[in-house]
Amino acid sequence: MLNAPPPEYEPHRSPSAPGHVNAVLSGIADLDGRRWPLFFKPVGGVKPTAAAFYQQRSPVDIAIHEVAAWWIARELGRPWSELVAPAVWFDPLGASDIAECGSVSLGMSGAGVLPEPGNGFDQLISDAAFFDALIGCQDRHDQNLHAELPARLGLIDHGYAFARPGDHHNAYPTAGFFLRMRFGQRRFKVPGRPVLDYSGVGPLSPGLAAHEREAIEKLAADPTGLLGVAGILSDKRADALRYRILRMSLTDEVLPPGDF
């Protein structure tokens, strides 16, 4: 896909009103007879005041986090390399300001709602929870995903991630969605909507599975570089990642939602 000619990015056909938008542009890359939807998030589209509430004070870092999340998934391999939206940094031709640059993510197939439970999502939910705990995800709610049947899950939107201890976690009742399910929650009471009932999801455990333990060991074996990710994260966010790795290693469990 990365060898494909860069597409012309355009605002969605349903652009948000001026002043009330965190711009996301979409484009289609053609490669080997297949069409690849791509989403470009320019740094300049970040609303700084909103981001600051998550202690994300660098719009550039927010874009980098999309790339860093993919790097970790790619280095850890399956299942995470198939769950997480691949993302690269993009400098558009002629860009004169970093505000015009940003992350480009591959569109994950499906829609932004988890289908009815009991359709083979249990393992995917468990794997997603581990990943969210690892990257310190601050904003994984029930619509911050792409999913489809037969069971396939895509993790998207990792700008508000790589949080540090004490950083803000989204207060919405479904935030920490997959981790909450891993810790046993199945029913989500949300304002103005029927209770989200995922009772069909089978039993899950906070305890690390063998492949998760291997992933932790792989990261712990490279404490300086963190498989390359330390080089693009801020020092404090890389330290926070090391701390999460250490704690998951010691407890042999994923961290609860919001525990960064």
Next chain:
Amino acid sequence: MVRVRIIANEISPEGELVERLAAAFEVRGQEFELTEGEARYVQLGMPVYSDLYGSQIDFDTDGEEWARNLPSAYRNGGLIVHAETVAYGDGASRELKADDRLAARQALAAE
């Protein structure tokens, strides 16, 4: 009044990107009305940052201000939110003035 449209991006296994209206609703003061689509796409409790309040708010704090800022909560490419402020029938608008902004901040601080 604020009108909000939530557009869902759905991507087929073949890579076709289809935008469809997932939900549309209107907020008048603290009254919410779903006008089209599915309620499950409307996250009334989703905190959004409001410059007016200088803080995160949800629907219960100020329905119209929440709706106006809802697009900023979605930057994932999966859902696109479009909000527009519409004048009431009498021509008045709920857009707040500087004094109202101060009063809003003070009210929130007092809570």
